[in-house]
Amino acid sequence: MDSFTLLANGFAVALQPLNLLYALIGVTLGTAVGVLPGIGPALTVALLLPVTYKLDPAGSLIMFAGIYYGGMYGGSTTSILLNTPGESASIVTALEGNKMARAGRGGPALATAAIGSFVAGFIATMALALIAPTIVKFALSFGPAEYFALMILAFMTVSAAFGDSTLRGLTALFLGLAMGLVGIDLQTGQARLAFGIPDLLDGIEVTTLAVALFAIGETLAVAASRTTAEEKIEPVKGSVWMSREDWSRSWKPWLRGTAIGFPIGAMPAGGAEIGTFLSYSVEKQLAKRPEEFGKGAIEGVAGPEAANNASAAGTLVPLLTLGLPTSATAAIMLAGFQQFGLQPGPLLFANNPQIVWGLIASLLVANFMLLVLNLPLVGLWVRLLSIPRHWLYAGILVFATLGTIGANPSTFELGMLLAFGVLGYVLRLFGYPIAPVVVGLILGPMAEQQLRRALAISQGDPTVLVHSPIAVILLLLAVCAVVVPLIMRARGKGKVLSALAANED
Amino acid sequence: MTQQPPSTETRRPDRAALVIAAVLAIIAAVIVYSTATARGGSATRIGPGAFPYAIAACLFVLAIWTAFEAVRGDFPEREEQQIGPIVWIVGGLAAQMLLLHIAGFAIATGLLFAATARGFGRGPLWLTIPIGIVLSFVIWVIFAKGLQLSLPAGPLERLI
Numbered sequence: 100m101d102s103f104t105l106l107a108n109g110f111a112v113a114l115q116p117l118n119l120l121y122a123l124i125g126v127t128l129g130t131a132v133g134v135l136p137g138i139g140p141a142l143t144v145a146l147l148l149p150v151t152y153k154l155d156p157a158g159s160l161i162m163f164a165g166i167y168y169g170g171m172y173g174g175s176t177t178s179i180l181l182n183t184p185g186e187s188a189s190i191v192t193a194l195e196g197n198k199m200a201r202a203g204r205g206g207p208a209l210a211t212a213a214i215g216s217f218v219a220g221f222i223a224t225m226a227l228a229l230i231a232p233t234i235v236k237f238a239l240s241f242g243p244a245e246y247f248a249l250m251i252l253a254f255m256t257v258s259a260a261f262g263d264s265t266l267r268g269l270t271a272l273f274l275g276l277a278m279g280l281v282g283i284d285l286q287t288g289q290a291r292l293a294f295g296i297p298d299l300l301d302g303i304e305v306t307t308l309a310v311a312l313f314a315i316g317e318t319l320a321v322a323a324s325r326t327t328a329e330e331k332i333e334p335v336k337g338s339v340w341m342s343r344e345d346w347s348r349s350w351k352p353w354l355r356g357t358a359i360g361f362p363i364g365a366m367p368a369g370g371a372e373i374g375t376f377l378s379y380s381v382e383k384q385l386a387k388r389p390e391e392f393g394k395g396a397i398e399g400v401a402g403p404e405a406a407n408n409a410s411a412a413g414t415l416v417p418l419l420t421l422g423l424p425t426s427a428t429a430a431i432m433l434a435g436f437q438q439f440g441l442q443p444g445p446l447l448f449a450n451n452p453q454i455v456w457g458l459i460a461s462l463l464v465a466n467f468m469l470l471v472l473n474l475p476l477v478g479l480w481v482r483l484l485s486i487p488r489h490w491l492y493a494g495i496l497v498f499a500t501l502g503t504i505g506a507n508p509s510t511f512e513l514g515m516l517l518a519f520g521v522l523g524y525v526l527r528l529f530g531y532p533i534a535p536v537v538v539g540l541i542l543g544p545m546a547e548q549q550l551r552r553a554l555a556i557s558q559g560d561p562t563v564l565v566h567s568p569i570a571v572i573l574l575l576l577a578v579c580a581v582v583v584p585l586i587m588r589a590r591g592k593g594k595v596l597s598a599l600a601a602n603e604d
Numbered sequence: 605m606t607q608q609p610p611s612t613e614t615r616r617p618d619r620a621a622l623v624i625a626a627v628l629a630i631i632a633a634v635i636v637y638s639t640a641t642a643r644g645g646s647a648t649r650i651g652p653g654a655f656p657y658a659i660a661a662c663l664f665v666l667a668i669w670t671a672f673e674a675v676r677g678d679f680p681e682r683e684e685q686q687i688g689p690i691v692w693i694v695g696g697l698a699a700q701m702l703l704l705h706i707a708g709f710a711i712a713t714g715l716l717f718a719a720t721a722r723g724f725g726r727g728p729l730w731l732t733i734p735i736g737i738v739l740s741f742v743i744w745v746i747f748a749k750g751l752q753l754s755l756p757a758g759p760l761e762r763l764i
Contacts, residue, residue, distance in 0.1 A: 153752060263680075266673060270628065270666045276659050277631060284652035291652060292638050315697070322689035322723045489724035493717045493736070496693070500700060500716065501743060504709065505753035513701040521694065529624065530680045547655045 102228050109456030113464050118161050121154070122461050125162035126468045129169020134480045135491060136177050137321065140170035140411070141427040141534075142313040148306050148435055149502040156439040157454050161461040163435050167428065168220060168465045171411050172473050173480065175212040175404050180205060180333050181484050191375040192407070195392065195399030200333035202395050207341045211349045211397055212404040213473040214341075218350075219357040219405035220466040223412035226361055227419075228459050231448070234420040238445040243553035244564050246421075248573035250546040253423055255580040256366075258535035265585050267531045275539020278303050285544070286551060298511040305434040305541050307503055309427065311516045312533050314499035316523020318492045323524070349401040352382050356405030363406075364413020366425075378406035412462070419443050419455060423542075427534040430541045620682075621674030628667035635660040692723035708758015709748075713740035 112118060132143040147166050151159040179196035192212065199208040241249075258272035259265045281292045282302030293299040341349065359381065360374035382402040383392045392399055417423040422444035424430040436443050441451065448455050473480070486494075503516050526533060550564075557563035565571050639656040673679060696719025703712040717736030718729055726732065737760070744761055747753040 149753065266666065266669050269662075270670065273659060273663050273666060274631075277635060277663065280635065280656050280659065287652045289642060289652045291642060291656060292635065294638070315693075318720070319690055319693055322693055322720075323685040323687075324683060487726075489721045489726040492724060493720035494739075496697070496720050497713055497717055497736075497740060497743065500697070500713065501747065501753075501755070504704070504755055505747065508704070508754055508756050510701055510704065513697070513704065517694065517697045517701060520697065524690070528682055528685065529621070543659075550655070 102232055105232070105452065105456045106228050106460060108453065109458075109460030112157060112453050112457030113161065113460035118158055118457070118461065119464065121158045121162040122165045122465050123468060125165020126169040126172075126465050126472060129166035130173040130469065130472060130480060131169075131483060132166075133170035133173020134176050134483045135173075135486070135495075136181055136484065137317055137491070138170075138495065139174060139313070139428075140167060141309065141431060141537075142317075143167075143170035143173075144428055144431045144435070145306050145309040145313065146498055146502055148431065148438075149505045151435070156441060157457050159439065160435065160454065160458050161465075163432065164458055164462050165465040165468070167411065167432065168408075168462065168469060171408050172213065172216055172469045175216065175407070176209060176473070176477065176480055177484065179208045179212060179400070180481060191379045191403040192400055194379070195396050197333065198393070198395035199397065199400065204395065204397075205333050207345045207397065208395075208400050209477050210341045210474060211345060211401045213470060213477075215349065215353040215356065215401045215405040216408040217466055217470040218353045219360065219407075219409040220412060220469075221463065222354075222357050223361045223364075223409040224459065224462045224466065227412050227416055227462075228456075230365075231416065231420050231455075231459075234416065235445040235448045238421055241445075241569070242567070243549040243556065244570045245567060245573070247546060247549040247553055247564065248570040248577070249421065249423060250542055250549065252573045252577040252580065253417075253425055253542065254535075254539070254546070255577040257425060257538050258532070259581045259584060264530070265581065265588070267529070268535055269581075271526065271531045271533070272535035272539045275536040276543040278308065278536075279540045279543030279547075285548060296511070298509060302544075303515070303540060304506070304512075305431060305537065306506065307512060307516055308519050308540055309431050309434075309537050310499045310502060311519030312523035312526070312536060313427075314495050315516065315520025316527055316533070318496055319520065319524035320527045321488075321492065345397055348397050352378070352398045352402035353405040355381060355385075356402040356407075357409040359402075360406030360409030361413040364410025364425075365416040366413075374406035374410040375403035378402040415462075419447070419458075420445065422447075422545075424538060427537045430534075430537045433541055618674045618677055618679045621679045622671060625667045625671035625674055628663050628670060632660040632663035632667065635663070689723035689725075692719050696720055696723070705756050706758070708761045709744045709755045710737050710741040710760045711758055713743070714738075 113122070128147055129143055132138055132146065133140065138146075144163065144166055148163075151162055154162065175192050175196070178190070178193035179200050181197075196208045196212065199205060254272055258268035279302075281299055283290050283293075283300050290300055356374075356378040359378045363374040363377070379399055379402060382396075382398040383389055386392065386396060386398050388396070411428075414426055414429050417425055418429045418432060420443075422433070422442055424433045433443060441447060441454070500513065500516065503512055506512075523533065526536070553563050554561065565574065635656050639653045639660075642653070696716040699719065700712040700716040703715065714733055714735075714737030717739060718732035721727070721732045721736075722729060741760060744755055744757075745764070748755040748757070748761070
């Protein structure tokens with residue numbers, strides 16, 4: 100069957116009334132939480148994971164996809180109307196978008212972001228549907244050694260390749276890997292690092308860690324910061340519709356942003372931010388009036404927003420086809436799959452095609468809903484921005500603990516939440532990236548399984564890891580991902596890399 | 605967020621970063637100790653101990669590297685931090701954790717809510733605690749009754 104037949108079957112799942120309702124709830128919740136300043140897509144998904152516990156797998160994943168896309172849309176509204184740095188994927192949008200809003204052109208800025216997100220989301224999701232079967236066919240030939248090499252590559256790109264310090268990226272990764280050791284060893288049943296505490300035998304929950312690092316760590320960091328920046332919400336004046344000139348200046352950046360964002364998201368390189376920065380500099384160079392950049396150029400909103408959403412869809416390529424999360428958000432989505440006993444990867448396409456293709460089709464549905472939800476109703480979302488910060492963060496903590504209590508109402512789990520929250524604050528304080536910790540926790544045990552499986556097949560011969568050309572190439576790329584940035588930083592080109600830092604998503 | 609370009613003036617050894625290096629080394633030592641004293645279950649050729657040892661070794665190398673950067677003062681400068689808000693918020697979380705099974709979800713979470721608002725400089729507590737408890741109670745009704753989430757009940761929740 101070709102992709103279109105499969106996709107059509109997927110629509111048969113996605114368009115069932117109940118699933119449409121789940122998608123609508125998902126995009127609404129996702130947008131609402133995404134709009135709130137200080138909450139990125141990763142935290143949005145982690146906070147709302149417990150809401151989906153009681154649903155059936157297909158409905159739950161459809162709601163999840165809606166939350167994911169909705170969080171991406173919502174973030175752009177925040178960065179345009181409220182100049183909030185700190186959320187890495189929207190820094191670039193804030194550069195030009197906030198300037199446009201200050202100049203009274205907030206409406207067109209929001210419109211070009213929403214329509215650009217729609218165009219990019221549509222094209223990128225179609226691209227996902229087209230290339231996924233090919234990758235799955237390819238991935239079916241992968242053995243444990245290839246998977247292990249692929250995971251090593253993902254580890255290195257997520258932690259070491261971008262950001263402003265190889266050391267701090269690697270340290271964050273290995274903290275996550277160390278946490279991944281806790282619990283019962285899957286192959287031998289031996290308890291590791293549990294120190295006799297029964298609560299630790301099941302290991303550390305990805306959602307507990309993610310919620311603690313993102314929600315509590317962020318709250319502590321904001322509260323402790325002395326520089327209380329004056330946050331001013333720019334009112335949306337005039338029409339939200341774009342003029343003819345806006346359209347003609349926007350459509351090319353949308354397409355270019357999509358073309359840049361999707362491959363970057365699809366590679367095991369992590370982070371939607373990299374694409375947004377690249378798109379911004381491309382638009383700046385191609386612009387007819389580059390002098391407008393920095394003063395509110397619409398191209399600088401259209402391109403990066405499209406790149407942002409395209410790479411969000413791109414991230415789903417390795418996640419669905421290989422089971423490889425390359426960003427914190429994807430890691431939490433993987434945890435979402437696992438709570439239903441589903442393991443993304445080539446076998447999921449073979450065994451549960453109705454779930455995979457239903458999910459992909461529902462992404463297209465969610466994308467359309469978001470366009471409708473965001474353009475005419477933008478005024479409603481803007482009101483969420485006016486929630487004062489103290490109520491906002493108090494509410495965030497209430498919901499963060501609610502999710503943990505709902506999943507496991509134990510004092511010990513809350514203690515871990517608190518401890519990891521403090522860890523998240525310390526990591527932020529010293530400039531450590533957060534995403535590698537989360538990716539390390541979920542991917543570490545998987546990498547160990549693949550390594551031990553490979554060595555069991557070869558009866559302990561470690562050269563099995565470099566027997567296939569694919570594995571060798573992947574491992575060499577992983578080495579490059581660590582060494583090249585080290586050389587670049589030593590030669591004083593580190594600024595480029597820290598500009599590409601994959602911080603949050 | 606707290607990253608700032610390193611300044612050009614001469615740097616002193618960064619004590620806090622040295623502490624981080626020490627903590628990393630301690631974590632590595634704990635992993636090695638815990639793995640070495642664990643018993644049973646190593647029937648396979650590469651047992652459950654190999655991966656922990658590898659991670660511990662890497663953490664140890666990272667600890668040395670961190671200490672090296674700390675002495676050279678390579679860590680980014682940090683903003684001055686306020687301690688008060690941290691104490692309030694951590695205290696709120698601790699209070700919720702300890703009171704959850706005694707006082708129930710609404711009261712415990714209401715205290716967390718008020719303590720967080722206080723951390724952001726908003727009071728007075730006699731006003732924010734009742735607001736927090738009412739809000740948490742509403743949440744409890746929605747999630748425990750509506751969505752069947754198992755949230756601990758206390759005296760307030762047993763009223764309905």
